[in-house]
Amino acid sequence: MSIPNTLSQTPTLSEKHSGIPERLLDKAQKAKSLIYETRTQFEAPSRQRGVAIPQGISKVKFFEVLNELRYEIGEEWVELNDKELKGGWYMEHPNTHDMMNILDAEELVASAVVYPGDVEDVQKIVGWANTWRIPLFPISMGRNFGYGGAAPRVRGSVTVDLGKRMNKILSIDPDDYTCLVEPGVSYYALYEELKKRGYDHMWIDTPDLGGGSVLGNALDRGVGYTPYGDHWSVHSGLEVVLPTGEVLRTGMGALPGSNTWQTFPYGFGPYSDGIFSQSNFGIVTKMGMALMPNPGGYESFMYTFPKEEDLAPLMEIIRPLRISNILENVAQLRHCLQTIAVRGQPRSKYFSGRGPIPEEIIHEEMKKTPLGDCTWVYYGMSYGPPHIRKYKLDVVHQEFLKIPGARRIDPSTLPADEYFWSRDKIAAGIPDLEELLWVNWMPNGSHIAFSPIAPIRGIDATKLYSLARKRHDEAGIDLMPAFCVGLREMHLIVEIVFDSSDISMRRKADRCLRDMIDDAAKLGYGEYRTHLVLMDQVAGTYNWNGNALMRFNERLKDALDPNGILAPGRCGIWPERYRGRGWEIGTGEGGGSEGDGVKPDWKERL
Ligand code: ADP
Numbered sequence: 001m002s003i004p005n006t007l008s009q010t011p012t013l014s015e016k017h018s019g020i021p022e023r024l025l026d027k028a029q030k031a032k033s034l035i036y037e038t039r040t041q042f043e044a045p046s047r048q049r050g051v052a053i054p055q056g057i058s059k060v061k062f063f064e065v066l067n068e069l070r071y072e073i074g075e076e077w078v079e080l081n082d083k084e085l086k087g088g089w090y091m092e093h094p095n096t097h098d099m100m101n102i103l104d105a106e107e108l109v110a111s112a113v114v115y116p117g118d119v120e121d122v123q124k125i126v127g128w129a130n131t132w133r134i135p136l137f138p139i140s141m142g143r144n145f146g147y148g149g150a151a152p153r154v155r156g157s158v159t160v161d162l163g164k165r166m167n168k169i170l171s172i173d174p175d176d177y178t179c180l181v182e183p184g185v186s187y188y189a190l191y192e193e194l195k196k197r198g199y200d201h202m203w204i205d206t207p208d209l210g211g212g213s214v215l216g217n218a219l220d221r222g223v224g225y226t227p228y229g230d231h232w233s234v235h236s237g238l239e240v241v242l243p244t245g246e247v248l249r250t251g252m253g254a255l256p257g258s259n260t261w262q263t264f265p266y267g268f269g270p271y272s273d274g275i276f277s278q279s280n281f282g283i284v285t286k287m288g289m290a291l292m293p294n295p296g297g298y299e300s301f302m303y304t305f306p307k308e309e310d311l312a313p314l315m316e317i318i319r320p321l322r323i324s325n326i327l328e329n330v331a332q333l334r335h336c337l338q339t340i341a342v343r344g345q346p347r348s349k350y351f352s353g354r355g356p357i358p359e360e361i362i363h364e365e366m367k368k369t370p371l372g373d374c375t376w377v378y379y380g381m382s383y384g385p386p387h388i389r390k391y392k393l394d395v396v397h398q399e400f401l402k403i404p405g406a407r408r409i410d411p412s413t414l415p416a417d418e419y420f421w422s423r424d425k426i427a428a429g430i431p432d433l434e435e436l437l438w439v440n441w442m443p444n445g446s447h448i449a450f451s452p453i454a455p456i457r458g459i460d461a462t463k464l465y466s467l468a469r470k471r472h473d474e475a476g477i478d479l480m481p482a483f484c485v486g487l488r489e490m491h492l493i494v495e496i497v498f499d500s501s502d503i504s505m506r507r508k509a510d511r512c513l514r515d516m517i518d519d520a521a522k523l524g525y526g527e528y529r530t531h532l533v534l535m536d537q538v539a540g541t542y543n544w545n546g547n548a549l550m551r552f553n554e555r556l557k558d559a560l561d562p563n564g565i566l567a568p569g570r571c572g573i574w575p576e577r578y579r580g581r582g583w584e585i586g587t588g589e590g591g592g593s594e595g596d597g598v599k600p601d602w603k604e605r606l
Contacts, residue, residue, distance in 0.1 A: 007033055010091045013192060017167040017184045018141055018211065020091055020433070021192050027433050028091055034344045035089050038440045041501040044084035045105055051082045052109045054135050054156030056577075056598040065132045066112060069158075072124045077115040077165070085109065087444070090211060090436045095142045095161050098149035100446030102498075102506050102533055107593040108151035110137065110159040117165040119285050122241045125160055126283070129565040130244065133577070133601065136160050137567050138283045140183035140216030143209075146449040146495060147220065148532035153569040154583075155594050160283065163213060169193050170286065171262075177202050177291040178236065178262035183215045183284070187431040190214055194291075202291040203429035205229055210431020215287040219277050221529055223484060223491065225427045227383070228292045229330035230486065236265040238273055239286035243561035247285075250276075262288035278529070279553070280567035281560050292429065295383035300424035301393060304336075304374035306405035311376065311465060312458030315483075315490075317399045319456040322485050326392050329427050331380040333483040339377055340365050341480060341497070342419045344437035355476040370414050372407070379420070381427035439497060441478070446500040448509060449493055450516045452525040456490050460525075464492050467519045472496075475512040491528055517541065532570070533593065536584035539572025554579070564598075577601075 010028040011019040020028045053059045070078045081096045085105050088094055096110040116122045129136045135157040142150030142161065152159060167184025172193065179190065187210035194202055205224035207217060218231035228234045238250045251267035252258040265273065276282045305314060314333065321327045340350070340362065350365055351357045366373045380396070382389040400406050414420050422434035439445035450468065454460040465481060472479040477496055484491040494516070498509040513534060517527065521541035530538045542549055553573045557564075564575025569583055576599065583595030 007036060013186075013189055017163055017189065018091075018143075018186065019188075020211075021188050021431075024188075024433050031344070031433055031437060032089055032091070034437065034440055035445070038346045038443045038445060039087075040443045041087070044086045047082070047084065047106070049106050051080065052106070052111045052156040054111060054154065054158075055594065056133055056600075061132075062111065062134075065128070065134070069112075069114060069125070069128050072128060073114055073116065073121055077117070077121075079113045079115075081110050081112055090143065090145070090209065090433075093143060093145075093149065095139065095150045095159060098145075098151035098532070099500075100145055100149060100448065101151075101500050102446075102448050102510055102531065103593060107155060108148065108153065108532060109155055110152050111156040113159045113161050115161050115164045119239070119241065119247060122160070122162070122283055122285060123245045123247065125158075126241055126243060126245045126565070129158070130563050133563055133598070134158055134565060135568050136283075136565055137570075138162060140213035140219075141186060141211065143212045144216065144220060146447050146531065147529060151532060153532045153535070153567060153593070154578075157567070162283070162285070163216075166285065172197065172199065172202075172291075173262065174199055174202065176263050177293060178288055179214075179291060180237070180262055180286060180288045181214050182286060183213055185214050186211055187214060187217075191429070191431050201294050203228075203294055204291060204431075205231065205234070205429055206426055206431040208426060208435035209433060211433075214289055215284060218287060218289065219284060221277055223330055223486075224429075225330045225332070225381070225423070226292055226429050227328055228290065228429075231289075232277055234290040235273070235287055236263060236290060237261040237286075237288035238276055238284050240276055240282035240284050242282050243280075243563075243566040249286075262290075275556060278571050280570040280573055281556060283566070297383070297385045297389065298428050299382050299389050299393070300411060300420065300427060301380050301382065301396070302371075302409045302411070302420055302423075303378045303380075303400045304371055304407050304409060305376040305378070305403050306374055308375050310403050310406075312462045314376065314378075314400075314403055315456055315458040315461045317402060318485055321396065321399060322456060323488060326395050327380055327485070328383055328392070329381045331378065331485050332423070333485065334377050334379070335479065335481050336366050336371075336374055336377055337362055337478060338438060338480045338482060339369060339371060339419065341438035341441045342434070344440045346443065347441045347478065356473060356478050370418055371409055374407070379423040379427075381424070438480070438495075441497040442499045442505075444499045444501045445497055447495045447497050448513065448531050449495050449529075450513050450520075451491055451493050451527050451529050452516075452520045453489050453491055453528045454525055456485055456488070461490070461492075463523055464520065464525060467523070468492075468494050468516055471512045471515045471519065474515075475508040477508060477512055533585050535570065535572045536586060540586075 013019040087099045135154045137152030137157040138160040163184030166182040168182045170180040172179045187206040205226045205228040221232045237253045253261040425432045481494045496509045498505045527538045564577035581595040
């Protein structure tokens with residue numbers, strides 16, 4: 001396909017820490033041109049409200065104290081966000097807001113961005129924020145799409161973009177199979193470095209897209225698709241700048257001279273790492289991560305299942321196979337609509353009516369694909385030398401074929417550009433770029449996820465699927481569920497694709513998500529991760545024993561961050577300074593993200 005001349009080249013890894021590896025440049029250009037073909041909004045809306053000034057400080061004072069920050073960190077490393085709120089795409093994304101905004105574009109916006117060069121800079125930034133009570137929002141790569149991108153929760157926060165200057169792979173240990181990274185190391189970068197050093201005996205684990213940071217993704221408890229797919233569970237050791245400016249190292253890192261920081265995660269005493277993931281208790285500046293031994297061979301496989309009702313019996317088959325590691329990786333069971341959407345064409349190519357795309361059209365389209373007609377597609381991977389794989393694959397085959405009409409798709413029949421081959425790479429720890437193509441389903445395609453956790457059981461899969469189906473039908477949204485099977489649980493990931501320039505579609509998506517969260521909570525399901533605008537609601541569902549967990553989190557927050565400067569409201573944890581002032585975004589309120597001021601203190605009288 002021809003690439004329009006107007007599309008500039010995607011920055012490469014050699015040019016930029018957030019760039020694309022050369023091996024994927026061609027793919028990136030094609031993806032970019034497909035995305036821009038579906039775009040109808042090219043101009044960023046003009047800034048309606050001027051620079052977003054954080055509450056609790058006057059505009060004049062804010063500009064004045066920003067100069068202090070410039071003085072501390074260096075003029076060129078502090079940027080005022082007085083520019084348009086530009087869109088972009090996955091590889092060239094803004095760091096001041098969420099380009100996939102579900103609220104009004106002006107809501108979750110940074111006032112400025114600061115780029116620390118080292119840990120001391122991070123400490124200085126934190127010190128400055130404490131002096132002037134300025135909210136900070138740390139990002140590593142800022143590609144947390146579907147969950148808020150780079151946007152801060154509190155409007156006017158200063159974004160601390162750690163990735164731009166702190167992006168070193170500090171060590172890769174070829175004997176222990178571990179690495180130690182700074183915030184700006186992407187999966188792409190880590191993978192390319194292993195290749196460059198000739199470390200073929202070690203694999204990384206990557207999410208669907210490789211442009212996120214190894215550190216940020218693990219902190220938000222993201223997943224990948226090799227046996228090391230639970231990123232948080234395979235990290236070992238953090239270095240953290242606390243909201244008051246002290247630096248600590250967790251686990252064995254607390255023992256000066258230790259050489260087991262990356263191999264023994266616990267150290268001595270309470271295991272403190274947990275409080276730094278999905279929280280606002282510290283800025284992580286280093287993280288250790290285990291690397292997987294090359295299993296000596298791998299083989300992807302794919303099965304299709306004909307009917308919607310196959311979901312429940314299939315889950316019963318998957319559970320024992322997964323727990324006993326016959327199914328070895330974080331595997332995916334996807335609805336076939338995703339197979340259509342991931343080809344990167346807009347929905348309008350298939351259906352231009354209102355409401356969800358009709359079943360008949362989906363099945364007609366599926367018939368034209370190499371997979372043939374089906375409802376569910378299972379993507380899996382078997383690891384090890386051929387004779388070991390054969391044993392496991394034979395068991396899987398025998399079990400999966402118990403579903404009437406189940407079919408194994410022979411990979412040798414699939415064309416080179418079939419999505420299966422992207423899953424094949426990802427499950428072998430080779431970061432790719434294919435997955436983002438389903439975002440083109442809508443013009444100005446954006447996505448936001450509903451991500452509940454459930455047991456791997458037929459009854460649970462059915463309940464969640466039914467509630468998602470009901471709420472999608474009510475909202476007139478296409479349902480694209482993917483069940484990601486962990487070891488003893490599964491993450492259901494339902495990505496809603498919406499046009500971010502269409503207010504009514506944004507509202508419908510928001511309503512649909514909020515209803516699903518409430519419905520799921522009533523049935524005992526909670527989300528493993530969520531978008532910034534849904535954090536208060538999701539945190540509110542984890543309310544056992546009179547909100548005991550949130551009260552504990554608030555106590556920690558107030559002790560660790562007495563001035564409430566670090567990512568206020570992230571994961572629903574509000575510091576004392578903000579509490580009781582209506583900062584939460586709740587069900588049905590829509591619209592605004594800001595509360596009514598912050599607790600006054602002496603600084604405001606200046
Ligand atoms: P990615 O690197 O995958 O693009 P982000 O940088 O968007 O991820 O970060 C994901 C989430 O984790 C954000 O909400 C962010 O606030 C938090 N986060 C990212 N990096 C850090 C860090 N170094 N310290 C503390 N929190 C972080």
